[in-house]
Amino acid sequence: xxxxxxxxxxxxxxxxxxxxxxxxxxxxxxxxxxxxxxxxxxxxxxxxxxxxxxxxxxxxxxxxxxxxxxxxxxxxxxxxxxxxxxxxxxxxxxxxxxxxxxxxxxxxxxxxxxxxxxxxxxxxxxxxxxxxxxxxxxxxxxxxxxxxxxxxxxxxxxxxxxxxxxxxxxxxxxxxxxxxxxxxxxxxxxxxxxxxxxxxxxxxxxxxxxxxxxxxxxxxxxxxxxxxxxxxxxx
Numbered sequence: 001x002x003x004x005x006x007x008x009x010x011x012x013x014x015x016x017x018x019x020x021x022x023x024x025x026x027x028x029x030x031x032x033x034x035x036x037x038x039x040x041x042x043x044x045x046x047x048x049x050x051x052x053x054x055x056x057x058x059x060x061x062x063x064x065x066x067x068x069x070x071x072x073x074x075x076x077x078x079x080x081x082x083x084x085x086x087x088x089x090x091x092x093x094x095x096x097x098x099x100x101x102x103x104x105x106x107x108x109x110x111x112x113x114x115x116x117x118x119x120x121x122x123x124x125x126x127x128x129x130x131x132x133x134x135x136x137x138x139x140x141x142x143x144x145x146x147x148x149x150x151x152x153x154x155x156x157x158x159x160x161x162x163x164x165x166x167x168x169x170x171x172x173x174x175x176x177x178x179x180x181x182x183x184x185x186x187x188x189x190x191x192x193x194x195x196x197x198x199x200x201x202x203x204x205x206x207x208x209x210x211x212x213x214x215x216x217x218x219x220x221x222x223x224x225x226x227x228x229x230x231x232x233x234x235x
Contacts (some may be wrong), residue, residue: 029065031073031128032137034104035188036144045111047150049184053113057187058106059144061128064137067100071133075107078125078143087114088122088148098134109146117150124148152178157189165209167232170223177212209234 035043036059045057061073072095077085085091090110098105109124116122124146130136147153155162158169162185166177178184186192195201217231 027065028133028135029063029067029071029098030135030137031061031063031098032141033128033144034060034062034141035190036141042145042147042156043187044147044149044153044156045187046153046184047113047117048152048178049187055111057109057111057146059109059126060104061096061098061107062104062137063098063102067098067102069100071098071100072096072131073098073134074129074131076127076129078127081123081125083122083124083146083148088112088117089124092126095131111146111148113150117148119151121147121149121151121153152184155185155187155192157192158185162192162205162209164235165205166212166234167209167230170225170227170229172221172223173212173216173229176215176221177208180211180215181208206235 043057043059045055047053047055074095075092077092083089089112092109096105096107107126109126111124126144126146128136128142136142152171152174154169154171154174158166163169166173174185186195192205193201195204198204213231213234216229221229223229
C-alpha cells in the first residue's frame with residue numbers, strides 16, 4: 001500500500017512538472033538596464049579620467065525571467081543623440097547575445113575622444129527594443145544616456161555622500177583634488193564604493209578628503225566664480 005501511495009505521488013509530481021515546464025519555454029523573457037531609470041538615466045564620461053583617446057563603458061543589461069538557451073536582445077540609437085557615430089562612438093550592433101544562466105550581461109559602448117569635446121558635452125541615447133526573442137522589462141529602465149566630454153564634470157554622487165569628505169563642489173576644487181589624488185573621481189558611486197576593488201574604499205576617500213582640506217586651509221584658492229574656497233571639516 002505504501003509503495004502504491006509513493007507511485008501515485010511520484011506520478012503526480014511528474015505530471016505537475018510536465019505542466020510547468022512549458023512555461024519556461026513559452027514565456028518570453030524581458031530585459032532592462034540595471035543602472036538606469038527615468039530618475040537617473042544619465043552616465044557622464046569625461047576623457048579627463050584617462051590618458052587614452054578611446055574608452056569602453058559597459059552598460060549592464062538585466063534579465064526578467066529565465067533563459068535555458070542564449071537569446072538575442074536589440075538596441076537602437078535614439079534621435080535625441082548629439083554624439084556622432086564614428087566620431088564620438090563606434091557603431092553599435094542591432095542585436096547582442098544574452099547568455100543563458102546570467103542575471104546580467106554587459107553591453108559594451110566604445111567611445112572616442114574628439115577635440116570638440118574639450119568645450120562641449122554630447123549625448124549618446126540608447127534604448128532597448130523588443131524583438132521576437134526578448135521583450136522589454138521595466139518601462140522606465142529601457143533607455144540609457146551617456147554624456148561624453150573632455151571637461152571636468154561634477155560626479156553625480158558628490159552632494160551625497162562625497163560632500164562629507166570634500167565639502168561644497170566647484171570645478172577648481174575638483175581639479176585640485178584630482179591633482180592631489182593623481183586621478184579623477186570614478187564615474188559612479190558603485191565604482192567609488194569599490195575603488196581599486198577594495199571593500200574599504202571609503203577609508204581612501206576620507207583620507208583624500210582630509211588631504212584636500214589641509215591644502216585649502218594652507219592655500220588661498222578661488223573657484224571659477226571668484227569665490228574663496230573655504231576649508232571644511234572632512235568626515
